[in-house]
Amino acid sequence: MKKQIENYRRYIFLGIIIISLGITFNTTLKDVPGSLGTVFIAVGGLFFIIGMSKKSKVDKQNNK
Structure with a gap:
């Protein structure tokens, strides 16, 4: 069975991954x-x- 992830968690997780890639690009490259x-x-x-x-x-x- 697949567990459905809430829509907002996808956005938060994607944001964290993109931020970490940006930090990596800034520091190492x-x-x-x-x-x-x-x-x-x-x-x-x-x-x-x-x-x-x-x-x-x-x-x-x-x-509510």
Whole structure:
């Protein structure tokens, strides 16, 4: 059986992975893809914020 992951958890998990890739690009590959690392960190933060927003909406619906 597959366990269905909530939609907001996917966004949060994806955001964390993209942020970690961005940090890796910034620290280890400084020459060429350094700016790409900064973009990855920004996009990962955006996904993380979207996931947290969706989580708060789900929490509000469950508390009603």
